[in-house]
Amino acid sequence: QMHLVESGGGLVQPGGSLRLSCAASGFTLNMYAVAWFRQVPGKEREVVSSANTGGRFTTSRDSAKNTLYLSMNNLRPEDTALYYCTSESLGISGRGTQVTVSS
Helix, strand or coil: CCEEEEECCEEECCCCCEEEEEEEECCCHHHCCCEEEEECCCCCCEECCCHHHCCCEEEEEECCCCEEEEEECCCCHHHCEEEEEEECCCCEECCCEEEEECC
8 A cells, every 4th residue: 555654743943943754655756746735724735845935945855765855944933734745646645744833
C-alpha cells in the first residue's frame, strides 16, 4: 500500500525554524508529484510553496530516503496550521503534522 507520513511539527516561537518531513512508502517519490499543503480550521486548504511564503519556505527531496522535506524559516503566527503532503495523481495524503507559531 502507498502511504505518506508527515513528521517534524511542533511549537516554535516567531522567527524560528522547523523542517517537516514527508516519508513515502509503497511508491517511489521521485516518480510522482507530491506537494505540501496547510489547513487552518474554517479555511480552505492552501498549497505551500516558496512563492506564496515570500521565499521563507522551501521544499527538497532525498531520493535515498524517499522523503520530501519542507524547510520553514522566519516563522510567523499566521503560519500556524496542520501541514500535510499530498499526491493528487495517486489520490493519497498523509494525516499531517501540526505547526504552532506562538510566543
